[in-house]
Amino acid sequence: MAHVKLHIPGPVEVSEKTFRAFCSPMIGHRGQGFKDLYSKIQPQLQQLLYTNQLVYLSTSSAWGVMEGAIRNLVSKKVLNCMCGAFSDKWFDVSKRCGKQAEALQVDWGSPIRVEHVDAKLATGQFDALTLIHNETSTGTMSPLAEIAALKKKYPDVMFIVDSVSSMTALPIKFDELGIDVLLAGTQKAFAMPPGFAVFVCSPAALAKAATAKDRGYYFDFVEFQKNAEQNMTPSTPSISHTYALGSKLDEFSAEGLEARYARHRKTNQMTRDWTAKHGFTLFPEKGFESITLTCVNNGAKPGGRTVDVAKLQKLVKDQGFLIDGGYGKIKGSTFRISNMGDETEVTMNPLFTALDKAMAQL
Ligand SMILES: Cc1ncc(COP(=O)(O)O)c(C=O)c1O
Known part of the structure; x- marks a missing residue:
């Protein structure tokens, strides 16, 4: 598989x-x-x-x-x-x-x-x-x-x-x-x-x-x-x-810790930029957002966009990427995208392309 x-x-x-x-x-x-x-x-x-x-x-x-x-x-x-x-x-x-x-x-x-x-x-x-x-x-x-x-x-x-x-x-x-x-x-x-x-x-x-x-x-x-x-x-x-x-x-x-931290900040910003581009807002209170993952509002709070999260996940999965559909009591009313670990600008970009394609099909 x-x-x-x-x-x-x-x-x-x-x-x-x-x-x-x-x-x-x-x-x-x-x-x-x-x-x-x-x-x-x-x-x-x-x-x-x-x-x-x-x-x-x-x-x-x-x-x-x-x-x-x-x-x-x-x-x-x-x-x-x-x-x-x-x-x-x-x-x-x-x-x-x-x-x-x-x-x-x-x-x-x-x-x-x-x-x-x-x-x-x-x-x-x-x-x-x-x-x-x-x-x-x-x-x-x-x-x-x-x-x-x-x-x-x-x-x-x-x-x-x-x-x-x-x-x-x-x-x-x-x-x-x-x-x-x-x-x-x-x-x-x-x-x-x-x-x-x-x-x-x-x-x-x-x-x-x-x-x-x-x-x-x-x-x-x-x-x-x-x-x-x-x-x-x-x-x-x-x-x-x-x-x-x-x-x-x-x-x-070999990478250097400072470079590692900067890489996480960068890939996290890319994820936040993607959510903003599609009219989503973030779940956490402003100023306290994680830098390793992005928890996106899906109708959980007023003013944001709402999509069928399960469908979004499936459309993205069909292109080879797994994103999370929300955890616990905010499952479905949020979804989460991780940028932690080895991810770089280069490795994150194909995910955003897949997400863009999926959004166009919703
Ligand atoms: C912040 C935090 N603490 C604790 C845990 C529990 O970790 P584990 O299930 O690997 O023991 C998790 C798992 O996702 C977590 O995200």
């Missing part, structure tokens, strides 16, 4: 080169080969996340680490900042972990605002908060730096940040932000196959985790640190993903 190129917001298209690295011959995870591999990529990961802390490799999707962060770091009560499907679900996951949790819910499409977080933390009830930097379901980016600045005011609160669909597409300076956990899965802007995540913890998070009696084993952050110090992982990792990550990080270095 002919391959349909992915422009959904994850998983995204994986290059032949990355697949070749993924298929490298197997090695033992306690042997020198794996240690050499991990020790080679460790400084590249640290550079990517602007941190001196060790970056961990988790053989799980992002949710594993997201749940793990709750188990390791919440002893009193967690504030779940909620502005879309994934951040809303984190509240549910916190409760499923048996934790006291409170929702800071805003309308989908709105960002999380620093003053709301400040007001909640000022109650003194919380020892952790969860924040999704780039809410993929709504294509909305919350002001991470502003919110992270609250850490100085509330040093005992663990700031747990999901950058699943933003990591590598723009700078997220872990040490400078002063947050406690930063995590991402690899099937989004890393442009790797799904099933793997990377994350980093502050020394304060590791100290707090060490006091959590019921933190389990598979996602025990203290185990990740102990093993990373030896260039290993607590359990048998996906060595294939680790090879792919190594290949990807070499590509990032």
Whole structure:
């Protein structure tokens, strides 16, 4: 069957080169080969996340680490900042972990605002908060730096940040932000196959985790640190993903991080320009639009154009491209186009041509 190129917001298209690295011959995870591999990529990961802390490799999707962060770091009560499907679900996951949790819910499409977080933390009830930097379901980016600045005011609160669909597409300076956990899965802007995540913890998070009696084993952050110090992982990792990550990080270095960020801004602008050309408006509040995907209004808000999203998807798919038809409660009233990963001006243009053709047939 002919391959349909992915422009959904994850998983995204994986290059032949990355697949070749993924298929490298197997090695033992306690042997020198794996240690050499991990020790080679460790400084590249640290550079990517602007941190001196060790970056961990988790053989799980992002949710594993997201749940793990709750188990390791919440002893009193967690504030779940909620502005879309994934951040809303984190509240549910916190409760499923048996934790006291409170929702800071805003309308989908709105960002999380620093003053709301400040007001909640000022109650003194919380020892952790969860924040999704780039809410993929709504294509909305919350002001991470502003919110992270609250850490100085509330040093005992663990700031747990999901950058699943933003990591590598723009700078997220872990040490400078002063947050406690930063995590991402690899099937989004890393442009790797799904099933793997990377994350980093502050020394304060590791100290707090060490006091959590019921933190389990598979996602025990203290185990990740102990093993990373030896260039290993607590359990048998996906060595294939680790090879792919190594290949990807070499590509990032060759391109240069600033050029990588500029490329994402450019391809995102191209997508926004395409939506404007066809009379669509964007779902997120102005000024908070994601730079890795575009969530387009389809009658979800007044003033915009409305089309048959399922038909649009089909017409585009028939030309070899998959776009997303909206997620959760805004399925159909929005659609999403991803520009994250390896996409360039040259690789995005055929998608816009296909979309133009599809629009002419609607
Ligand atoms: C922002 C965000 N967080 C978390 C997740 C969950 O990732 P996974 O299903 O890979 O665990 C997703 C998935 O799309 C996401 O976009």
